[in-house]
Amino acid sequence: MHTVAVLALDQVIPFDLSTPIEVFARTRLPDGRPGYQIRVCAERPEVDAGSFTLRAPWGLDGLRDADTIIVPGTAAPAAPLSPAVHEALRTAAANGTRIASICSGTFPLAATGLLDGLRATTHWIAADFLARTHPDVKVDPDVLYVDNGQLLTSAGAAAGLDLCLHMIRRDYGSAVAAHAARLSVMPLEREGGQAQFIVHDYTPTPQGSALEPLLTWLRENLARDLSLADIAAHAGMSTRTLIRRFREQTGTTPLQWLHRARIRQAQHLLETTRHSVDRIAGQVGFGSPTAFRDRFKRTTGVSPHAYRRTFS
Numbered sequence: 001m002h003t004v005a006v007l008a009l010d011q012v013i014p015f016d017l018s019t020p021i022e023v024f025a026r027t028r029l030p031d032g033r034p035g036y037q038i039r040v041c042a043e044r045p046e047v048d049a050g051s052f053t054l055r056a057p058w059g060l061d062g063l064r065d066a067d068t069i070i071v072p073g074t075a076a077p078a079a080p081l082s083p084a085v086h087e088a089l090r091t092a093a094a095n096g097t098r099i100a101s102i103c104s105g106t107f108p109l110a111a112t113g114l115l116d117g118l119r120a121t122t123h124w125i126a127a128d129f130l131a132r133t134h135p136d137v138k139v140d141p142d143v144l145y146v147d148n149g150q151l152l153t154s155a156g157a158a159a160g161l162d163l164c165l166h167m168i169r170r171d172y173g174s175a176v177a178a179h180a181a182r183l184s185v186m187p188l189e190r191e192g193g194q195a196q197f198i199v200h201d202y203t204p205t206p207q208g209s210a211l212e213p214l215l216t217w218l219r220e221n222l223a224r225d226l227s228l229a230d231i232a233a234h235a236g237m238s239t240r241t242l243i244r245r246f247r248e249q250t251g252t253t254p255l256q257w258l259h260r261a262r263i264r265q266a267q268h269l270l271e272t273t274r275h276s277v278d279r280i281a282g283q284v285g286f287g288s289p290t291a292f293r294d295r296f297k298r299t300t301g302v303s304p305h306a307y308r309r310t311f312s
Contacts, residue, residue, distance in 0.1 A: 001033075001034065001035070001036065001037050002035060002036050002037070002067045002068065002171060003036070003037045003038075003039065003065065003066045003067050003068070004020060004024045004036050004037070004038050004039070004066065004067070004068045004069075004070060005039045005040075005041050005058070005062050005063050005066035005068070005069050005070070006020050006021055006038065006039065006040050006041065006069075006070045006072065007041050007042070007063065007069060007070065007071050007072070007085070007089075008040055008041065008042040008047045008049070008054055008056050008072070009042070009043075009047070009071070009072075009074050009079075009085070009108060010047060010048045010074065010076075010079070011048050011049070011050060011074045011075040011076045011079070012047060012048075012049050012050075012073070012074050012075075013050070013072060013073045013075060013103065013104070014049050014050065014052075015157060015160075016072035016073040016102045016103050016104075016105065016157075017040075017054075017072045019072075019102060019160040019161055019164060020038075020070040020072070020102070020160065020164050021038055021040070022184075023161060023164040023165065023168070023180060023184055024036040024038055024164060024168070025038050026180060026183050026184075027168055027176065027179075027180045028176070028179065028180075029172065029176060030175070030176070035168070035171070035172055035176065039057070039062045039066065040054075040056045040057060040058060041056060041058040041059060041060060041062035041063055042054070042056035042060075043059070043060055043082060043084055043085055044056075045059075050075060060084060060085065060088045063088050063089075063092050063097075064088075064092070064095075066092070066097060067097065067098065068097065068098045068099070068167065069089070069097055069100070070099075070101075070102065070105075071089075071099065071100070071101040071105035071106075071108055071109050072101075072102045072103070072105050073101075073102055073103030073104035073105045073106075073123070073156075074104055074105070074107075074108070077104035077106075077107035077108070077126060077129075078107065078129075078133060080111075081108050081111040081112065085108070086111070086112055089108075089109070089112045089114065090112055090113075090114070093112075093114050093150065093151070096150065098150055098151075098167075099114070099150065099151055099152070100151070100152040100153070100154070100163060100167065101122075101152070101153045101154065102154050102159075102160035102163065103123050103154065103155065103156045103157060103159070103160060104122055104123060104126055104156075105153075106120055106121065106122040106130060106153045107122070107126075107130060107133070107134075109151070109153065110130065110133075110134040111134075113136075114151060115134070115136075115137045115153070116134075116136040116137065117137075117138070118138060118146075118148050118151060119138040119139075119140055119148065120137050120138065120139060120146055120148075120151075120153040121139065121140050121141065121142075121143050121145065121146050121153050121154065121155050122139070122141075122155060122156070123155055123156030123157070124141045124142075124155065124156065125156070126156075127139050127141035128141075141155075143155065144159040144162045144163070145159055145162055145163040147170075152166075161184055164180075165177050165180060165181050165184070168180050210245070210249075211245060211249050211250070214231070214235045215257075217234060218231070218257070218261065219261060222258075222261060222262050222265055222283075222284050222285045223282065223283055223284065223285045224285060225285065226258065226285070228243075228254060228255060231254050231258075232254075242254055258285075259295060259299075260299070262284040262286065262295075263295065263296060263299045263300070265283075265284045266280050266281075266284045266292070266296060266304070267300070267307065269283060269284070270304055270307055270308045271308075277289060277292070277293070277304045277305060280292070280304070281293075292304070
């Protein structure tokens with residue numbers, strides 16, 4: 001039987017901890033036998049889980065002969081990894097054990113150096129922090145999970161379910177995974193990735209910035225067909241100067257900023273109105289519904305209709 005060891009670190013997030021326990025424990029093979037044996041392992045017998053204290057029945061020795069190790073997220077992802085946990089994960093990886101992280105569990109996994117040079121993900125709100133603290137990791141904030149073979153990482157919260165179902169399908173095939181998905185009241189595959197959940201706020205500018213009046217004007221005129229020359233003319237500067245000022249103060253270009261603002265407004269309209277997608281395309285300044293659908297899907301990973309089904 002395949003053994004899954006769930007590693008409970010201090011300040012473990014209960015949802016991330018329980019997700020693999022529930023999904024793998026409920027998995028049944030076609031003949032009714034359980035597909036997995038579950039262990040909850042920790043460095044010390046008692047683990048701080050925020051609103052309660054967890055008593056782990058296994059120590060770190062429970063990781064040694066496990067087939068899969070799951071590292072759930074913690075409320076303190078930047079906390080130093082203890083030498084014992086660091087060694088246990090490195091040794092398991094050297095022995096060929098599959099290791100997967102859920103949400104901010106990517107941080108302790110990255111702290112071992114095992115993800116260096118590999119693509120990985122985490123909760124979108126922590127993706128920039130992961131990229132800064134572990135620059136050798138290729139952070140992808142848009143996906144639900146990343147499978148590098150032996151090492152896997154997932155995005156936040158419910159993406160842990162997606163990752164667990166993916167591993168079940170790898171281990172036992174689609175039929176067993178589909179049954180586990182039905183028990184979890186989850187689709188076996190969700191449309192789109194994590195990008196659809198990211199709030200694309202306006203790029204912040206320093207208070208009192210010379211661009212503030214221009215950005216306000218752009219927000220108020222999203223529906224207009226604005227070219228770079230139009231924006232520069234309103235700002236009273238050359239296009240070259242405008243691009244340079246935007247780069248300095250927002251880190252992006254005027255048209256990229258405008259596209260992001262339009263998509264954010266479109267998300268708001270899809271969430272709060274019953275306007276047709278074609279009408280919304282015009283309201284946020286896209287010349288054609290097709291161009292709007294293409295840009296929206298490139299930005300969020302899903303179509304406007306799929307986004308509305310999820311968030312309206």
